[in-house]
Amino acid sequence: MSFPWSLQNLPKQNFINNEYVDSTNEKKLTLHNPADASLIADDVPLSGEQDVEAAIAAAEKAFPTWKKMAPTQRRNIMNKFADLVEQHSVQIAELTRVSLGAPYKAFGAFEIGLCAEAFRYNAGWIDKFGGESWPQDDGFLKIVRNEPLGVCAGIVPWNGPVGTIGLKAAPALATGNCFILKPSEKTPLSSLALGTLIKEAGFPPGVFQVLAGDGSTGALLASHMRIRKVSFTGSIPTGKKIQEMAAKSNLKRVTLELGGKSPAVVFDDCDLDNAVTWTANAITANTGQVCFAASRVYVQEGIYEKFIAKYKEAMQAKTKEVGNPEEEGKNLGPLVDEAQFKRVTGFIERGQQGQGKLLVGGQRIGDKGFYIEPTVFTDVDPESEIHCEEIFGPVSVVRSFKTEAEIMHLSNNTNFGLMAGVFTQDINKALRVASDFESGMVGVNCVSLCFLNAPFGGSKESGLGRECGIHALRAFTEPKTIMVNLNY
Ligand code: NAD
16 A cells, blocks of 8 residues: 655645545645754645535535444454554654654654554444343333444644544544544644545545644534534643533534643652652653643652652753654654743743742753753742643652642642542552542552553543543443333
8 A cells, every 4th residue: 555645745635535635725734843943834724614514514424324334344444544554653653743843762653553552442342332221120121222423523632643533533433423533733744644544444435534724623613513522632721612612502522631730749658769760751751742741749758859869860861862853862852833832931931930949951952943951840839830830841840748638638739630640659548549639540650641441531620521441432422212112
């Protein structure tokens, strides 16, 4: 199979009804390479109303056949797609890297593998997601069918542009829905390239489509009267708008995966090296642009000085890994673009004006591209901006604490609730703290990780609903109860 897309031949058309087509909108997206700020393209589609209507019409046409396709056939198509994604992992990653800046070994390979595995995992569910039945003791047999919703949309962010496709498209398609993908305006190229593989895998026209665009395209999808569900990953303000648009239009279902400011609580009795490794990795993976990064680190006073010395050392070692994402050994690329660079450096500058003490980092690296040193603030004021807000860069804040009660209060004193971590060798304390965290996910002696078979998502303002596992299938289906009168 030929995969025509490369940096020399960028995909710049939407993928609708199994064909690459030009957008009818005159406005276009412009992309820059964050490694050196050079222009990549200024003619990537910014889909407008007509493009959205065309994709929805094709999806509605495809839905009746797709939902009734034999489970084995649907499974085979999804598995083939997974194989093709894996086979072209390097080229797909290149199309992401050119506008995200993420190195292949440290990030690209992981997130593309996640996408492929999500397709396999959900394909495996197709003939196992049975309904329910309830006995006829009262004279009525109740049969509950899990039915697909219809045309669904996935609106995804730039920080994990291919991995998030797997988490949304795979369960949507496995359960018989048609799926329209709207990638971020910052990272549309790898998504557009998937069209070739969608067709090759055997998805019928209209089942799986890709519309590049920005927030205006996302809003057209979220407010559309014939889209039945939006699965969204991105920021909290946009998530709130999407829920509002869903409510004001057709009350479409929404799943929201939003931001975080996740705490890691390190007790005196932990394995110190393990705690340092996990917390340092958590805030530097993908240059800190990860929703569930452990960005608040709380360390008990008995181990505080030792932890700080090792954490500083680990972050300084990470600094040596920052650099051109195409260079061997550079595991931390630049921040995604100038806007994100200004946002992160703004937090760092203001943080130094009385919010905390700069322990390490804080400087730009080089004068070209958007590279930044991994940065740690200690003794941070719990009311300060750097302690309370999501920075979305390689910047963590550290505080010491005395008691479990005190630190659980501080950990939970936030409207975020995505991830948390506890480091201790006392199993009772670990389980007590794990249940006391107000968050969708908790790591014990680990943090900032996820698995395809276990629910993924946030509580409070970090999200609504869950991805992964059977929860994703439920989120893309609705139970229908059929009542059979056996007395008739
Ligand atoms: P964003 O909210 O700016 O954009 C996300 C997507 O929404 C993009 O595709 C964008 O085009 C679209 N969009 C923007 N405005 C819209 C509107 N009015 N209507 C419909 N769609 C609209 O977020 P981002 O900057 O791309 O991503 C960073 C944020 O995502 C961070 O807050 C991060 O924590 C969060 N995130 C969360 C998870 C998770 O699983 N919880 C994962 C990754 C990222």
